[in-house]
Amino acid sequence: MEIFWLLPILNIAACFLTFFFARSVTKSKAHLWTVPVVGFSWLVALFAVGQIIVGHDVVNQSKEWFDFGAGSVRMGVHIDGFAVVMMVVVTSISLAMQVYSISYMRGEVRYVTYYAIIALFTSGMMILVTADNLFLAIFGWEIMGLCSYMLIGHYHEDVANSTAAIKAFLTTRTGDLGLLIGSIMCFWAVRTFDIEAINVAAVEGVFGGHLLEVAAIALCIGVIGKSAQFPLHTWLPDAMAGPTPVSSLIHAATMVVAGVYLVARMFPVFAEAFDIGQFGGIESVHLIALVGGVTALVGAFLALVQWDLKKVLAYSTISQLGYMIFGLGVGAWGAAVFHLFTHAFFKALLFLGSGSVIHAVHTQDMRDMGGLRKVMPRTYWTWIIGTLALCGVFPAAGFFSKDEILAGAWHNSYQWVWVLGLLGAFLTAFYMFRATHLTFHGDYRGHGHPHESDNWITGVLIALAIPSAVIGFIGLPGQLNLFDGWFEPHVVHEIVERYGLVNESLDTTTWVLAAVSLAVAAAGIILASMLFLPKWRDSWVPEGLHSGWTTRPPLSYARTFLERKLYLDSLYGTLTLWVRDSASRAMYWTNMHIVDRVIDLTGAASLQLGKGFYMFDQDGLDGFYNGLAAVTNRGGRELRRTQTGQVQQYAGVLFAAAAIFGIFFILVN
Amino acid sequence: MTVNIFLILAAFLFSLGVYGVLARRNAVMLLLSVELMLNGVNIMLVVFGVMVGNLTGQVFALFVIAVAAAEVGVGLGLVLLMYRNKQHVNVDDADLMKG
Numbered sequence: 001m002e003i004f005w006l007l008p009i010l011n012i013a014a015c016f017l018t019f020f021f022a023r024s025v026t027k028s029k030a031h032l033w034t035v036p037v038v039g040f041s042w043l044v045a046l047f048a049v050g051q052i053i054v055g056h057d058v059v060n061q062s063k064e065w066f067d068f069g070a071g072s073v074r075m076g077v078h079i080d081g082f083a084v085v086m087m088v089v090v091t092s093i094s095l096a097m098q099v100y101s102i103s104y105m106r107g108e109v110r111y112v113t114y115y116a117i118i119a120l121f122t123s124g125m126m127i128l129v130t131a132d133n134l135f136l137a138i139f140g141w142e143i144m145g146l147c148s149y150m151l152i153g154h155y156h157e158d159v160a161n162s163t164a165a166i167k168a169f170l171t172t173r174t175g176d177l178g179l180l181i182g183s184i185m186c187f188w189a190v191r192t193f194d195i196e197a198i199n200v201a202a203v204e205g206v207f208g209g210h211l212l213e214v215a216a217i218a219l220c221i222g223v224i225g226k227s228a229q230f231p232l233h234t235w236l237p238d239a240m241a242g243p244t245p246v247s248s249l250i251h252a253a254t255m256v257v258a259g260v261y262l263v264a265r266m267f268p269v270f271a272e273a274f275d276i277g278q279f280g281g282i283e284s285v286h287l288i289a290l291v292g293g294v295t296a297l298v299g300a301f302l303a304l305v306q307w308d309l310k311k312v313l314a315y316s317t318i319s320q321l322g323y324m325i326f327g328l329g330v331g332a333w334g335a336a337v338f339h340l341f342t343h344a345f346f347k348a349l350l351f352l353g354s355g356s357v358i359h360a361v362h363t364q365d366m367r368d369m370g371g372l373r374k375v376m377p378r379t380y381w382t383w384i385i386g387t388l389a390l391c392g393v394f395p396a397a398g399f400f401s402k403d404e405i406l407a408g409a410w411h412n413s414y415q416w417v418w419v420l421g422l423l424g425a426f427l428t429a430f431y432m433f434r435a436t437h438l439t440f441h442g443d444y445r446g447h448g449h450p451h452e453s454d455n456w457i458t459g460v461l462i463a464l465a466i467p468s469a470v471i472g473f474i475g476l477p478g479q480l481n482l483f484d485g486w487f488e489p490h491v492v493h494e495i496v497e498r499y500g501l502v503n504e505s506l507d508t509t510t511w512v513l514a515a516v517s518l519a520v521a522a523a524g525i526i527l528a529s530m531l532f533l534p535k536w537r538d539s540w541v542p543e544g545l546h547s548g549w550t551t552r553p554p555l556s557y558a559r560t561f562l563e564r565k566l567y568l569d570s571l572y573g574t575l576t577l578w579v580r581d582s583a584s585r586a587m588y589w590t591n592m593h594i595v596d597r598v599i600d601l602t603g604a605a606s607l608q609l610g611k612g613f614y615m616f617d618q619d620g621l622d623g624f625y626n627g628l629a630a631v632t633n634r635g636g637r638e639l640r641r642t643q644t645g646q647v648q649q650y651a652g653v654l655f656a657a658a659a660i661f662g663i664f665f666i667l668v669n
Numbered sequence: 670m671t672v673n674i675f676l677i678l679a680a681f682l683f684s685l686g687v688y689g690v691l692a693r694r695n696a697v698m699l700l701l702s703v704e705l706m707l708n709g710v711n712i713m714l715v716v717f718g719v720m721v722g723n724l725t726g727q728v729f730a731l732f733v734i735a736v737a738a739a740e741v742g743v744g745l746g747l748v749l750l751m752y753r754n755k756q757h758v759n760v761d762d763a764d765l766m767k768g
Binding site: 639640641642643644645646647648651652655 | 687690691692699760761763764765766767768
């Protein structure tokens with residue numbers, strides 16, 4: 001664990017080596033520089049998990065970076081169980097997608113640049129999760145934003161892709177502003193950027209009141225932007241313009257969970273600011289739970305009507321990020337982090353699976369797929385595992401993590417959030433099986449001859465399918481739960497103890513809740529199958545309604561509403577235009593009437609002032625100096641007369657003066 | 670009483686010199702008058718030296734005599750040059766320094 005600080009540096013080094021040397025030396029082997037580095041990081045992270053479980057202390061190493069007078073910024077790492085878990089997520093998914101990309105990106109444009117940016121991105125995420133202060137965390141956060149922008153626009157020959165990249169960048173920047181403001185407020189409140197110190201100050205009440213609330217809201221805006229929460233989620237579906245492995249790493253498993261990570265890392269700040277877990281029922285509404293709950297539901301709704309396979313997954317990611325955020329919002333810290341952990345695996349698996357499909361059929365439109373189960377068996381079975389995990393079907397990973405979040409919401413008296421989450425779970429099962437049926441079942445509707453992907457791709461899929469299937473067992477409720485015991489930071493534990501928050505428990509209610517959510521997921525799966533699995537559908541839906549049953553009122557209204565993405569993009573577009581037009585009109589008016597007036601007045605005042613100075617200069621100063629010169633001149637002319645050149649006259653003056661002095665001294669004495 | 674006689678002599682000599690310096694027109698006479706003044710002072714130095722009872726006054730007078738000799742040398746040189754240029758030594762005409 002002591003060498004963790006080295007890992008981001010190694011990855012940055014890999015980035016630069018790849019960028020500058022791989023180009024000329026081994027163009028098609030750029031991965032040879034980055035894959036070993038991330039593989040090494042992965043081994044270190046796994047080793048560190050072992051060390052945490054046997055009780056390794058928190059590692060805290062830092063040194064001063066620079067001093068700006070009001071305080072100093074340090075550069076350091078804070079490695080606790082949580083950071084190690086995040087490192088495992090980052091390195092695992094990064095390793096998987098880099099290996100996957102060897103095959104997937106072979107022969108693509110900018111292969112070298114692609115690997116260089118991936119390595120830089122990996123180091124950015126590592127910096128974020130290991131940083132011991134907010135300044136360094138923002139540093140990593142922004143590295144990721146930059147890499148996300150560059151990778152979304154990887155195929156920038158198509159204008160739509162670079163537009164999507166700009167949209168993603170600007171939308172997240174909107175949130176980043178909140179993060180920056182929040183961080184600076186934390187700094188002024190606690191006089192340090194140190195995250196641990198800020199948390200401790202929040203726990204002890206030193207940092208509190210309205211300042212804390214406003215700081216938490218500002219930070220929350222940063223989270224909403226980065227983690228694609230409602231209403232700033234609109235960039236994430238467009239970000240699917242990037243290569244599919246990028247979507248799996250950046251827009252599913254790591255970068256978008258940066259916001260969730262921040263909330264979890266600074267949980268005491270948010271818990272104190274929003275009074276998490278202190279009230280029950282409708283009183284308990286607060287920003288994080290509300291944003292998370294709404295996002296979980298909105299993302300799931302929007303996923304219902306997508307025809308693009310990757311966009312289904314993108315909205316699904318938004319929805320699942322909503323689960324994590326409201327999991328934190330209801331105080332189920334361990335469950336939310338656990339869901340972050342499991343989600344990274346199964347969502348990366350689904351994205352890479354969709355990449356495998358897209359590779360085979362050369363389209364992302366599910367209307368041109370179908371029947372791929374027979375030609376792509378490995379992709380199909382790994383996809384099914386990922387889908388079951390996402391739907392929360394026992395014993396796949398998502399069952400444990402999602403149910404713990406829902407159970408946490410119930411136990412901590414957030415029943416309204418539980419209802420939202422349960423509805424989201426139903427929709428999740430529905431849209432995932434809709435996508436599965438459209439893609440893999442029925443008859444092939446596209447052109448050409450799809451074939452199974454090569455061993456690199458399927459190997460990675462299988463490698464990710466195993467944890468997606470079984471990794472839920474490390475978060476079993478009870479004594480064996482790693483996320484409550486070993487990975488929970490000390491300050492978070494204090495908050496949990498203080499407000500009696502329940503992360504998980506093994507009572508009857510939990511069993512009932514688990515049974516309910518299983519039943520809901522099963523209902524979603526069955527309903528989706530009845531509508532989209534051709535064999536089942538044909539048996540009960542009338543012939544004329546096989547396709548297009550959603551195109552008639554009243555369903556068509558809802559469908560249009562969802563297909564237009566709740567009109568948010570239009571709203572933002574109109575809003576932006578309106579703001580731009582009004583702002584420019586207002587600025588024109590201000591310019592003509594206020595700025596110009598001020599400038600005119602300033603000019604006139606300057607002119608008068610200049611005249612005054614001119615008069616003062618001419619009459620005052622020049623007069624004075626001219627007078628001085630005249631006096632000197634006249635004096636010189638007069639004094640000249642005494643200089644006669646007559647030696648005897650001088651001598652007379654001399655003797656007269658001597659006589660006067662003599663008389664003077666005699667009289668004085 | 671003896672001292673007063675010498676002092677009166679010295680004052681008389683000095684005054685005579687002052688009168689000469691201020692009144693005479695001839696440059697040579699001017700220099701001569703300066704010598705009279707110096708010697709008046711010399712007498713005073715010697716008298717006061719004897720009065721105090723050491724040799725300081727007399728030694729000082731010797732120095733004055735030496736300096737006076739040098740002064741006369743320079744002064745006569747100037748007079749000689751003046752005569753060569755103007756064929757006379759009238760100081761009233763020597764007013765080149767008039768401002």
